[in-house]
Amino acid sequence: MRSIISSLLLCTCCILHISAQPLSAFVDIQNQLMVWDHGMIRKADFLPPNTIKIGRTAIPFLDNSRSFKIYYNGSVRNVNIGFTNAFYVTDNLVAFLNQKSLNVFDRGVTKNLTGVCDQYFVGDSVVLFFDSYKSEYRAYYNSQIYTVETYVPDSVLPHVKVSDNIIAYDNFANQFKIFFRGNTISQEDYHVTSFDVGRNTVAYVDIDRKFKIFHNGQTFVIDDFSPLSYKAGDNLVAFVSGNGYFKVFQGDSVHTIGFMNPTYQVGDNIIAYKDPGGMFKIYYKGEITQMENYYPSNFNIQYNSVAYMNTSGTLRLFSDGEAYDVTNAELTNWQLNYDVITYQIGQGIFKVFYNGTEY
Numbered sequence: 001m002r003s004i005i006s007s008l009l010l011c012t013c014c015i016l017h018i019s020a021q022p023l024s025a026f027v028d029i030q031n032q033l034m035v036w037d038h039g040m041i042r043k044a045d046f047l048p049p050n051t052i053k054i055g056r057t058a059i060p061f062l063d064n065s066r067s068f069k070i071y072y073n074g075s076v077r078n079v080n081i082g083f084t085n086a087f088y089v090t091d092n093l094v095a096f097l098n099q100k101s102l103n104v105f106d107r108g109v110t111k112n113l114t115g116v117c118d119q120y121f122v123g124d125s126v127v128l129f130f131d132s133y134k135s136e137y138r139a140y141y142n143s144q145i146y147t148v149e150t151y152v153p154d155s156v157l158p159h160v161k162v163s164d165n166i167i168a169y170d171n172f173a174n175q176f177k178i179f180f181r182g183n184t185i186s187q188e189d190y191h192v193t194s195f196d197v198g199r200n201t202v203a204y205v206d207i208d209r210k211f212k213i214f215h216n217g218q219t220f221v222i223d224d225f226s227p228l229s230y231k232a233g234d235n236l237v238a239f240v241s242g243n244g245y246f247k248v249f250q251g252d253s254v255h256t257i258g259f260m261n262p263t264y265q266v267g268d269n270i271i272a273y274k275d276p277g278g279m280f281k282i283y284y285k286g287e288i289t290q291m292e293n294y295y296p297s298n299f300n301i302q303y304n305s306v307a308y309m310n311t312s313g314t315l316r317l318f319s320d321g322e323a324y325d326v327t328n329a330e331l332t333n334w335q336l337n338y339d340v341i342t343y344q345i346g347q348g349i350f351k352v353f354y355n356g357t358e359y
Helices: 002-019
Strands: 024-027 033-037 040-045 058-062 067-072 075-081 084-089 093-098 101-106 109-114 117-122 126-131 136-141 144-149 159-163 166-170 176-180 183-188 194-198 201-205 211-215 218-223 229-232 236-240 245-250 253-259 264-266 271-274 280-284 287-292 300-302 305-309 315-319 322-327 331-337 340-345 349-354
Touching: 024 340, 024 349, 040 058, 040 067, 058 084, 058 093, 093 117, 101 117, 101 126, 109 126, 109 136, 117 159, 126 159, 126 166, 159 194, 166 194, 166 201, 194 229, 194 236, 201 229, 201 236, 229 264, 236 264, 236 271, 287 315, 300 331, 305 331, 315 331, 315 340, 322 340, 322 349
Parallel strands: none
Antiparallel strands: 024 033, 033 040, 058 067, 067 075, 084 093, 093 101, 101 109, 117 126, 126 136, 136 144, 159 166, 166 176, 176 183, 194 201, 201 211, 211 218, 229 236, 236 245, 245 253, 264 271, 271 280, 280 287, 300 305, 305 315, 315 322, 331 340, 340 349
């Protein structure tokens, strides 16, 4: 019975995670803050916010009077009045400072992490912070607080990167460590030449110049020579090998795109690059899609999506394997949040485009 209940809970969690849609927000012609949530547009505030940031499951903002509020699960929650001086949002978490007191809003619950914090880093599911009371680095993950480093002579880790659910850093003794799923792993006994992080993934060049990738608890030696460049995303790493091949590590294996040293960007799950012929191409889940016969000077890449204005004035979107011409209307502005495009036509028309549907 216990096994059946556990399986049902796991299935329920997976369904909730898969069905979760990203959010978006805009200020309408009446200067009201509106939120797009699961195909519905809701009023979040009667006045435009002082500052707003959009996460996947929450939208924190300082309202017109600088009161800190968070839109979450269909409603706005008043967190405090005039105390918050900084905040940051990711897929699942909102971290915010009240003076130097660090707090986290996680799935509807607010928790104080430390009364005095001078440095913190936020990922989708993890927060790394220096607890000045205890003089140690600690991590918040899955509703728990873990001690990461207890001896930090200068109160600052020399090199640290945080992404999604993982932390990588060099400690004071130049040892390279990884915090993953509640455990601190001594990855290398010596400092690394360089490193980058993504969901479940750390790519790095070790002291012997070997290119390695830590992924889901396993370490893969990708090459005995350091790459010309590399960038990590969610469960993937794009890199140009030392012998000039553009490759992608994904699914615990390496896929070769071609002999080239391209300009490229990595989003969460997606890679956009310029091929040797100058064409704009996108790599997504093992498939390559050509978007244009030129490389756009400006585009936005997030989560599963790439959005840009082409030379014909059309707002184009590649999202979850599909290419869309969203609109060719003259736009006042537009923005991409995760896989959602919000755009404004003229002064009073606001539209949202998501998963092939316009709202």
